[in-house]
Ligand code: ATP
């Protein structure tokens with residue numbers, strides 16, 4: 001991609017309405033554009049990042065054999081009346097009337113819709129467990145949308161649902177998602193801690209929030225520092241391994257302020273291990289048994305008897321993650337941002353020195369870009385006539401992890417190359433490919 005042909009509307013200064021780094025940076029680098037309060041368009045840079053995050057989320061769902069579906073954004077009020085949540089959900093739900101005067105709504109979540117699909121499609125206990133997910137826009141008419149994509153009204157969420165015969169089976173499904181969340185956030189180079197949480201309007205009695213530490217987070221958290229050392233990487237997907245993983249985590253006192261109790265915190269966590277800080281909720285999982293299956297009559301036959309299925313639901317804020325990653329990764333001291341290479345909008349920026357009379361370094365940039373493309377490395381070439389240092393600053397701001405600089409100092413086989421935050425080195429293209437590929 002040539003920079004001059006891209007839709008990357010970079011602003012000179014931080015927009016004054018943005019209070020936190022991620023919001024500032026996303027507006028400044030033209031990743032998003034607000035269309036009305038809490039509602040954004042995603043421009044190419046931001047959209048590429050979100051799609052890459054979405055794909056990692058999807059791959060990890062597929063690994064636990066969850067099946068991908070796609071439910072609509074607009075739902076009928078009927079099913080919400082069946083579950084009793086049409087009135088309970090309150091003003092956060094955007095209610096719409098169609099031309100027939102039927103009550104519709106823009107889905108804030110999908111428990112009812114997925115239960116409706118289940119009850120008309122699955123009859124036998126032999127088809128259980130069923131794990132399904134979709135990645136779809138949600139709308140919640142938040143009272144105070146703020147911080148850009150972190151708390152908006154329209155946002156992109158992965159939500160999954162599990163259906164089982166017994167509580168015990170349902171805990172097994174819950175634990176599969178628990179592990180898949182740890183793996184997902186790890187692949188995004190985030191350290192997310194599971195915390196015992198309240199269930200809110202989703203309901204039920206077992207729930208964990210996955211929180212990443214960040215000063216600008218909205219959740220206050222109380223935790224034991226040792227929880228960061230729990231190793232989940234080698235956990236396999238069988239019932240007992242997953243149970244013991246859950247035990248390892250649940251052993252530590254780790255809660256958000258809704259569940260915080262000073263006496264419990266002090267008696268469970270040694271003073272030197274106590275960590276009280278702020279965090280961003282990036283995922284939330286719930287177990288709620290037959291809360292929806294019973295009123296909505298979602299059951300299976302077992303030995304001639306009807307049994308209401310036991311359900312759980314599992315959300316990840318895909319669009320929130322774009323902002324959350326900036327909050328977690330931004331280096332305030334050096335004012336640098338660097339996207340994990342796997343989700344960066346481009347892996348490498350190629351920065352040629354452009355001269356009116358001499359286009360040779362642009363030609364060289366094009367050739368290098370082709371070679372990199374053949375090695376699965378995605379590049380953007382800055383073909384504008386700005387100075388080299390202005391161009392380098394621009395890509396530092398965007399957070400493109402690698403830069404190739406084609407100035408006077410890149411001669412012959414040796415090319416000036418740097419990773420954001422590191423010094424420039426002079427190496428050949430083969431070496432560059434090796435370095436970048438290691439991070440993909
Ligand atoms: P919060 O406590 O932040 O309001 P929630 O508990 O209402 O979130 P869930 O119903 O658990 O949210 O939704 C699952 C995930 O969707 C959350 O963990 C979060 O990452 C994301 N999410 C929820 N609300 C928003 C929002 N208004 N804007 C962006 N992402 C959101």
Ligand code: MG
Pocket residue numbers: 200209281284
């Ligand atoms: Mg929540």
